[in-house]
Amino acid sequence: MANSRESDPSSHGSSLASPLLLPSKQPKKLCIDDMLQTYCGEFGYWQLKHFVLTSLAWALEAFHTMVMIFADREPAWRCVGGSGLGCNDKGGSVCGLEPGSWEWEGGPGSSTVAQWGLVCGEKYKVGLVQALFFGGCMIGAGVFGHLSDSKLGRKGSLTAVCILNAIFGCLTSLAPDYITYLLLRFVTGFSTGGVGLCAFVLATEPVGPSKRGVAGMSTFYLFSGGIMLLSGIAYVFPTWRALYVASSVPSILFLVLVIPFISESPRWYLVRGRTNEAMKILRTIAKSNGHQLPDGVTLALDDEANDATVEKQAISGSVLDVIRSPITRIRLFLAVGINFTSSVVYYGLSLNVVNLGTNLYFTVLVNALAEMPAFAITAVLLDRFGRKPLAIGTQWFSAIFCFMGSMMGNVGIWKVTRVCCGILGIFGMAGTYNLLFIYTAELFPTVVRNAALGCATQAAQMGAILAPFVVVLGGGIPFIVFGVCGLIGGMLAYYLPETLNKPLYDTMTGLEDGEIA
Numbered sequence: 001m002a003n004s005r006e007s008d009p010s011s012h013g014s015s016l017a018s019p020l021l022l023p024s025k026q027p028k029k030l031c032i033d034d035m036l037q038t039y040c041g042e043f044g045y046w047q048l049k050h051f052v053l054t055s056l057a058w059a060l061e062a063f064h065t066m067v068m069i070f071a072d073r074e075p076a077w078r079c080v081g082g083s084g085l086g087c088n089d090k091g092g093s094v095c096g097l098e099p100g101s102w103e104w105e106g107g108p109g110s111s112t113v114a115q116w117g118l119v120c121g122e123k124y125k126v127g128l129v130q131a132l133f134f135g136g137c138m139i140g141a142g143v144f145g146h147l148s149d150s151k152l153g154r155k156g157s158l159t160a161v162c163i164l165n166a167i168f169g170c171l172t173s174l175a176p177d178y179i180t181y182l183l184l185r186f187v188t189g190f191s192t193g194g195v196g197l198c199a200f201v202l203a204t205e206p207v208g209p210s211k212r213g214v215a216g217m218s219t220f221y222l223f224s225g226g227i228m229l230l231s232g233i234a235y236v237f238p239t240w241r242a243l244y245v246a247s248s249v250p251s252i253l254f255l256v257l258v259i260p261f262i263s264e265s266p267r268w269y270l271v272r273g274r275t276n277e278a279m280k281i282l283r284t285i286a287k288s289n290g291h292q293l294p295d296g297v298t299l300a301l302d303d304e305a306n307d308a309t310v311e312k313q314a315i316s317g318s319v320l321d322v323i324r325s326p327i328t329r330i331r332l333f334l335a336v337g338i339n340f341t342s343s344v345v346y347y348g349l350s351l352n353v354v355n356l357g358t359n360l361y362f363t364v365l366v367n368a369l370a371e372m373p374a375f376a377i378t379a380v381l382l383d384r385f386g387r388k389p390l391a392i393g394t395q396w397f398s399a400i401f402c403f404m405g406s407m408m409g410n411v412g413i414w415k416v417t418r419v420c421c422g423i424l425g426i427f428g429m430a431g432t433y434n435l436l437f438i439y440t441a442e443l444f445p446t447v448v449r450n451a452a453l454g455c456a457t458q459a460a461q462m463g464a465i466l467a468p469f470v471v472v473l474g475g476g477i478p479f480i481v482f483g484v485c486g487l488i489g490g491m492l493a494y495y496l497p498e499t500l501n502k503p504l505y506d507t508m509t510g511l512e513d514g515e516i517a
Helices: 002-007 009-021 032-040 045-055 057-071 112-116 124-149 153-172 178-192 195-204 209-236 240-257 266-271 275-288 319-324 326-354 360-385 387-406 412-443 446-472 477-493 508-516
Strands: 028-030 077-079 102-104 297-299
Touching: 028 032, 032 209, 032 266, 032 275, 032 297, 045 057, 045 195, 045 209, 045 275, 057 124, 057 153, 057 178, 057 195, 057 209, 057 240, 057 360, 112 124, 112 178, 124 153, 124 178, 124 195, 124 446, 153 178, 153 195, 153 240, 195 209, 195 412, 195 446, 209 240, 209 360, 209 412, 266 275, 266 446, 275 297, 319 326, 319 446, 326 387, 326 412, 326 446, 326 477, 326 508, 360 387, 360 412, 387 412, 387 477, 412 446, 412 477, 446 477
Parallel strands: 028 297
Antiparallel strands: 077 102
């Protein structure tokens, strides 16, 4: 009996077949948003530290952008050699005065205007520097938006732009003539254009969906804080060459002290097919937040989450992919239009407030401080009313006060009222500007998010280039133009979809499937 049992192949095979035929348990596939909500935590200690460190780059952008306010200012001047030669420094102009009858207070090194005589017929050159800087920002936003979505990644692109900013900023302080200065400001704008969008995406992508809105809008506190800090730096370093060095050193410090402690975005790793690196970061997030990832889960793109047979491959996208899709195409055109009109209003009204004739350092400080209540209020209302209603409401709020400002005179109480209308217009548009980054980021999937943000940022830079020319028109005309832009921007926002509590998609397919469903 024993021998027959041993020689029976069916009996022997049955004892081995059962464990071999048991189906192997497949790992549970989750997209990053589900992983953050279920296992890692949406905004714990890890996200807070990463968010604060990454968002410090916004202060660097403020330094390199707003330094022109102080470096290119027209300083005070005074008569020399007695009261002769027709000199009058009591509210007069240097235009037409005899050479040697007057001098700049603080000497020729106090600003570029004093250094190269950019007054009277040469005054347009100051505006040209500003326009070319924002032109460089426009180009850089597109270039680094694409690079951060493709080869360099978010952290790599942020590192690159900070290196370039530090180099170009220091070289600007050595500019021997106006043409060299003009070119260096252009290339500084090129690198500065990528700072904000790279820092924003890198800071917000590891944050869970329910916390992403408030986190995204909080980045702009660092930008306003950078402007406030810059006013103090400019006061300490009154010469323009020293100021450019002082405003560039923080970029070097950021590279040395901050960048090593910032992680690459797990979303970028995922869309590039580097799932192991993405999972490693998520395990670190979970551990730091007091959680632990179970062994039976793994990451997947949106269109892989329900299909275990899909092989992970590196995925990249470009603006052409955004335009090809009917869903993202209309979103891109609307986002570009809104960013353009909002930028015209924001920078235009900011220039009007700066021209109040008060102390320059104090004025810049107060202007930056006035934006913060708008950020706070918008952040509080963001998850209560949604992105779309706020985008419409803040732009129309600004437009109303711009139209009111256009009807006010420029004397007596009406002058004070016009100033108040301008401040309230800035208040509303600062909320819009703050909202647009998070809203635009949520409209597009990870694979093309920075490319789309780059296009929106380019449109904003075009608006920034146009704004000074609108201000030059003078009188009530600028307020009318700003009011019309705010009105149009609100109308465009009406046609955008709401993104509140919607998933942050990874791929174009995932977005299209999710929107159709």
